[in-house]
Amino acid sequence: MKKGMVMFASTLAGGIAGAVAMWKIKGKKEAVAREFSDKHLSIMLMYNQWLATKQEGKSVVSFFKENGYNSIAIYGMSYVGERLLEELKDSEIIVKYAIDKNADHIYADVDVVSPEDVLDEVDAVVVTSNFYFDAIEEKLQDKVDCPIINFEDILYEV
Numbered sequence: 001m002k003k004g005m006v007m008f009a010s011t012l013a014g015g016i017a018g019a020v021a022m023w024k025i026k027g028k029k030e031a032v033a034r035e036f037s038d039k040h041l042s043i044m045l046m047y048n049q050w051l052a053t054k055q056e057g058k059s060v061v062s063f064f065k066e067n068g069y070n071s072i073a074i075y076g077m078s079y080v081g082e083r084l085l086e087e088l089k090d091s092e093i094i095v096k097y098a099i100d101k102n103a104d105h106i107y108a109d110v111d112v113v114s115p116e117d118v119l120d121e122v123d124a125v126v127v128t129s130n131f132y133f134d135a136i137e138e139k140l141q142d143k144v145d146c147p148i149i150n151f152e153d154i155l156y157e158v
Contacts, residue, residue, distance in 0.1 A: 039131040043079060046130060049155045050083075058158045060084070061091045069123040069147075075099040075115075075136055077106050080128035080151060085109065096122050099140075119143050126151050 053060070064072065071094040074081050081098060085108060088095055095110050103114040113119065115136075125144055127136050130152040137148045 042131045046080065046152050046155065049152070053155055053158050060087065060154055060158055061093055063154050063158050064088075064093045064124075067124075070094060071096050071122045073097050073099055073119065073122045073125045073144075074110075074128060075125055075140070075148075076128035077108055077112055078129070082108070084126065084128060084151065096120060099125070115139055115143070122146055124149055126154070 050060075064070070070092070072088075074084055074095055075098070077085075077098045077100040081100070085095055085098065089109070097111045097113055097120060098106070098108055099115055099119065100106055100112055101115060103112045103117075106112045119125075119140075122144070124147045125140060126149050127133050128151045129136060130150050133150045133152075137150075140148050
């Protein structure tokens with residue numbers, strides 16, 4: 001009888017522990033999925049603003065020229081960073097290098113360095129990953145002596 005009660009209590013405790021563990025795992029997966037979704041919504045909204053800016057006949061090049069940013073670094077070489085590099089390719093704005101945490105795995109028309117590397121002097125660092133801008137800015141502020149600008153802010157200023 002005692003053995004049966006211990007077995008029942010052990011089974012019940014195991015079931016409860018398993019259910020709690022599954023609930024926590026499900027919660028983490030949902031949080032990761034929500035962050036991924038929010039990040040990509042942010043990118044889509046930025047692209048929408050960029051397209052609206054272009055449809056108005058405006059260009060981000062004018063922002064850089066008006067602010068005296070002749071040489072820049074682009075932080076984030078995913079979708080937005082690649083498009084920004086391409087847009088600036090035949091302009092007076094020089095993209096000296098790009099910065100990305102996955103620098104070793106990125107091919108681009110400019111040198112790509114890690115945020116931990118020594119960063120050459122530029123007039124501004126443009127962060128294309130607006131979803132993580134605050135964290136990136138905090139990481140870079142002691143590494144560069146120039147403005148760190150959220151690309152999304154540029155699109156609304158043009």
